[in-house]
Amino acid sequence: MSSDRVHPIPPPPPGQPADHPHAGTAAPAAPTETTPLQPQPQPQPQPHPPFAPRPLSPPPGTYIVQVPKDQVLRVPPPDRARRFKKLSARPARGRRLRHACCCACAALLVLLLLAAAFAGAVYLAFRPRAPAFSVASLSIRGLLNNATLSSSLSLSPELDAAVRADNGRNRKVSIDFRGGGEVAVSYSGVRLAAGPWPAFRQPPRNVTVFAVAMQGQGVRLSxxxxxQLAAERxxxxxxxxxxxxxxVRLRFGAVLRTWTVDVKARCDVAVDRLDGDATAVNRGCRVKVRPLWWWW
Known part of the structure; x- marks a missing residue:
């Protein structure tokens, strides 16, 4: 049996490709020529053609256009077209008249506010109060006829009353009692006699007692x-x-005065007799005045 010796293959020289390992004996490779790479020329950019707008036709279909509300021109409906035309055609005279009316109303309101402020200042400065009334005495004549009372008799009574007016609560306000007033005495709703109220001026913190003469005629009682009158007598x-x-008229100091208003007073009294000088017992007086309800 013979054995073969294996010798190593020397490496190939540089620049030559190595043989395949499985090849027995490889033929020497042919020399190759290496060509260096050249840069490729870049294409130059072409200038854009000028823009030429061309009308574009919209595609067929339905479109919704939204317009801001402040740019919408409103057109009145047919049923209000006549009214719109009338209002839009109004002359400038109507606008001037409305402007004048508004200015007049504003001026009137300002005057009312000033008057109210002035009245409030006067009220706070003077503090007016109502005077107090009472009947000091009462003299009765002609109410009795032979010491009997009958509905068939016609009476003509005469009464003299001493009325007391007290203005002591007012320290800065005087009262003018003007002419044209009246005082009347009644019993159970039947008017017995009446007379005039005298005119005089009452200063602040003053008490005045004055006499009023009253007469009646054709008085009949049921x-x-x-x-009832006989039993009470x-x-x-x-x-x-x-x-x-x-x-009456109020005076605030020496300059300010109010307008004249009617004052109504009612005093309930009880007398002990119906002839001669009777003793009057006051049961209270009430004073009413509508224009100056805040004063009373």
Missing amino acids: DDQAR DAGAVPLAVDARVP
């Missing part, structure tokens, strides 16, 4: 009223009502 307490209506 049977029930006559019997015998008991010594006959209720009478003294009503007064008098125009």
